[in-house]
Amino acid sequence: MLLLAGCFGGEEASKSGDGDSGKKKEENAGPKVLHLNNTEEPGALHPGKAQGTHDSWILEGTFEGLTKKTPEGKIVDGMAKEGWEISEDGKTYTFHLKDDIKWSNGDPVTAGDFEYAWKFALNPNTAADYAYQLYYLEGGEEYNSADIKKLSADELKALEDKVGVKALDDKTLEVKLKEATPYFIDLTSFYTYYPVNKKVQEATPKWYTEADTFVSNGPFKLTEWKHKESLKLEKNENYYDKDKIKLDEVDFAVIDNESTAYQMYQNGELDMVYPLPQDVLPTLDGKKEYHNGPDLSTYYYNLNTKVKPLNNVKVRKAISMAIDRKSIVENVAQGGQQPAYSVVPPGIPEGDNGDYQENGGDLFKEDLKGAKALLEEGLKEEGMDKMPKFSILYNTNEGHKKIAEAVQAMLKENLGIEVQLENVEFQVKLDREKAGEYQMSRAGWVGDYVDPMTFMDLWVTDGAYNDADWSNKEYDQLIKTAKTSMDTETRMKAMHDAEKILMDEMPIVPIYFYTKPYVLKENVKGFFTPINRYPQYIYADIEK
Template structure:
């Protein structure tokens, strides 16, 4: 979630979540502390402090402090955006948003589709001069899967033989089929053929870790002076919760392609404040405040593009009244997504009547969303009927008190307030709103302590199974109490089936089942809408993937 990208935050509210989750995107974030007073430092003086004369320095906003620069832990948009420019995995999304060579210059795939042999570049080095070796990947991936790490990204590695059993404490690290054949050759064995495995590997969770550095200092990722990078940039400075600066990495194998000298990331979590900073030249990119969308959206300095992700609300099936499917459906059908998209979020976002965002091409060449159609309609009359039926089934004369919880941000608040009005108008149900700071909110949602709560998902890799697999039994991303053997089987088949048409049919059915059970209600799909200052070019904003500054430039 997932995009500058956190610039996307107010629009796609990034997000986080996580993967996210993905992960959750970074829309769920701590707001910046605001003041009515402005210090008397001039803009020129401020720029002189951060920018050396003659250097190309891009000024961006990360919204809030990254969760972690340990690739196994920073499983959210606010960590991914800087990390994807500090580090590089075996594969990297190219300028066409396809999984292409990264640290691995080539690879071989066995005839049965199970064994991948990656050949690492001889000139791939860490920022401290160490060579990037196969053991760095073995170390990093087993660290991610180690149960003690408690990585939210570990499920992504379950395609690898032995990974799931190790992560679930039913096997050992020796069972994980990731082997350093020699310094520059890595072998990976999968549990089943996985045609999108190279896309999975573009996720920052699969970045390598310099095993020698990490063995000497387990907190290597926590400060700029101990961080080692293998990507286009290195971490020059990090003033926690204030700003971080990344600089061109001379040890990067493709350093000649990197045009920027530095990138300065501010941490401002207020839509209007970051827009004002853009207007004053303190930021080179910004999101458009929703109230200014109509006057700015058609400007020549606006980048608009698709973005794979979803804003949605989770029902907690372990708390009343949402143990009842008809009551869950009633709340979903009472929500006017078109109104939220057009008048609340704005910026050209699309209302979501299904869970899988547009942009995934089926084997027949059609869009997944077009094939599976609208699954969660706006139907207030049906909503009233379902609410009455659900209450009768549960023996309710009146509903238990309902609290809708969201993480603190101006956009999240606006959407929640719109939904609150719709529930009163369409269901005659009063819902209490509660906002929580991101850290508190994320933990409470994970622990099933929230009754009805806001979520966001930014695709971790380029396949529709990514979102759907979040709701299998015991998934870290489930966060609803939902468990269905039928659903789990559909997802297992959707991962492993080698016939493309058959595989997509499993995914179509899985999404329909998710909509029928209504354990979560979709709100709107994300898009990328970014204001760019004159002279800024080359920023890659992948529809499904990560913000990439490798080819960015500033005149």
């Protein structure tokens, strides 16, 4: 899981001059402040409401779950003590919380805060997009899917009480799963599984929207939030592992323009920039400040299957087959990305049988002649003589714009399709996708945990992130099989079969598998990059 490990360490205090010179130098050095860029204004800094990296990068520094990830990529104890108990059938987990854990306001973190947070996300009144990640819990899906218009408060409470998470006391959390889930411990490090301070949530329901009411339990606390401009995190002195936190402060500038962010980095205003402008990537190769590696994520386009003629599978496949992915990664993206002819990216082991993506191989191919024939057939079936003009929706970003322009040109040249481009803020794009108000939209997915299911369950019927609004009963059944089996061979075969169906019907168009290119000042140490997370600043240090 480890991609890039920053070197921990620092300079020794100067020994020249009198014996106190090193100490005086350290005292005069001032606080250690790291300057980063967040590409968008956070949509919701609440574990139960967050839904994108513009939220999670902040949450990963301010919150902590039962478990956490180390720089070596291991899942280790977080709020929970080592040695959690797992029943023989793999369905019941018992976690014992550490004794010295507190919220940033001084309240103790309790098992009840975890139970409350998970049930809050599942509550149908919350409308949490990521609630489905808690469907592994016994009764989780039933509670979240309840029709609140038809149920009384008592009936809804009865469903809540059946959800498989319960605080046995302040320090003991019992979790009951619907089925044994081999990657459940990995999930407990994901932000939807973070706790929420119950007292704060009930007293101040909008606590997560402003810095002065924000309460968290992680290494840092949010102390300033100038909306759409900047955020400031400061070291949380109530964090149980505070001695391992070397930074005093992490300042985020909200910048959606990659060139502006990189210019600020060059001017010394930022210590790290990710993502980078695509046109500077070729100039950075070989420089010590440049880092790159694989990423458990896929860049793709949604096709709205409810909009004619994109409801026709032949039209959808024609669009996909007419896009030259190699040209995009080599001439536009330029970050060493791999053209994607499937959905699940490399980096996920298939048990002891190698890499899942490599085993699955390419599931479709580019074919201009075939694309033209399919488009003609599909349009004829829809009673159309030619493809109507449609738009590609993308969130404001130079890189997304250039890729969309490349796709626009390819569809025009190869299929004679006129495509317009429409850019909006990221949150607006997400809202438009949820409402089905688009024809083709840019999307990307970072794996929440290291298993193919983190991608494959996105497109089940009525899935929270099935923005293509696609449905296939056989696909749904295969995903159910993979979710309910503990046999690796059975699970993997089901997901491979499901992925073939997905690519045969093409409700989404994979473009490439991401890499993670970023620049980091050489005096900043301790950054690490889990395969499915943004570069992590939690244990970073700055050499003065």
